[in-house]
Amino acid sequence: MRFMILVKASQDSEAGKLPSQELLEAMGEYSGALDTSGVALIG
Incomplete structure (x- = not known):
C-alpha cells in the first residue's frame, strides 16, 4: 500500500x-518509525 501525508x-x-518544535519532533519520530519498520520507501 502506498500513501502520502499532507499537511x-x-x-x-x-x-x-x-511549525512548533514539538510538532517537528513528532513528525521526525514518526518518519523514523516508518524508516525503521521498512514501510517508508522514500522521504
Missing part, C-alpha cells in the same frame, strides 16, 4: 512561519 496550509504556513 493542510494555514495562514502561518503561508506566511512562512515554521
